[in-house]
Amino acid sequence: MARKRKGRDISGWLVVDKPAGPTSTAVVNKVRWALDAKKAGHAGTLDPEATGVLAVALGEATKTVPFITDALKAYEFTVRLGIATNTDDAEGEVIATSDMRPDDAAIKEALNQFIGDIEQVPPQFSAVKIDGERAYKRAREGEEMALAARPLYVESLLLVDRPDADHVTLEMVCGKGGYVRAIARDLGRALGCLGHVRDLRRIWSGPFEASDGLTLDRIEALARTPELDAHLLPLEAGLADLPEVRATPEGATRLRNGNPGMVIAQDVEYGEECWASFEGQAVAVGRFKAGELHPSRVFNL
Structure with a gap:
């Protein structure tokens, strides 16, 4: 007989403003513990070093997760120009460098090729499965894989800041299945200067916004209290689209x-x-x- 899961039969959504560091799964586990919930899941993985909206569904709201996963999402991210890494982010090893730095006009022009329905090759360090095994596991062993391109819809991709010659801040609105790290990698290649993601924040996901999210510290402080329950959004929030x-x-x-x-x-x-x-x-x-x-x-x- 299956073991009965402990916890409350509580349903709804809790919007978390995820910090850099923990995995998405770790955040879900923390929320489930804090609410003493029997069942929980999230709508769209964020890399450990990424921050921003992680919408956590509780109980019956987990049945609405696919509708948030399929919804448009917005990201703000900074690309470090001139350096390519094996992970396409700042956590990886440097594999190539370039002294070339494009001007703003060249960057804006290059962004156009990443708007609309595009094909995107996932990063080597990603959760894509190759013959039943995660790509990142093979990549850690030094294997270089020919990953198949995947479709991605990008509604907009804008240059929002240029803090210095080495960095550019972009804002992207896209559909499901996109890798921001791949956008940074491919943009750097298109510009001829290389690039990787230095930092990444999901600012909204479907109806959920980072500005409405609770930090993990706040969730821990309110754990197992009616005040934390009061922050739950109804199941119906996941059906907004x-x-x-x-x-x-x-x-x-x-x-x-x-x-x-x-x-x-x-x-x-x-x-x-x-x-x-x-x-x-x-x-x-x-x-x-x-x-x-x-x-x-x-x-x-």
């Missing part, structure tokens, strides 16, 4: 049992993915068809 329909009483009952249920919808197209509420609470996510929601996820709140 989906249209809402309203279930009828009979429809809500059917949806909770995993069956298609009648809903009242406005401006929702046939086959469109949406979520159904009843008396202000999320009931299910699914596809709208002929006055009914056909559920793919049901919430047990």
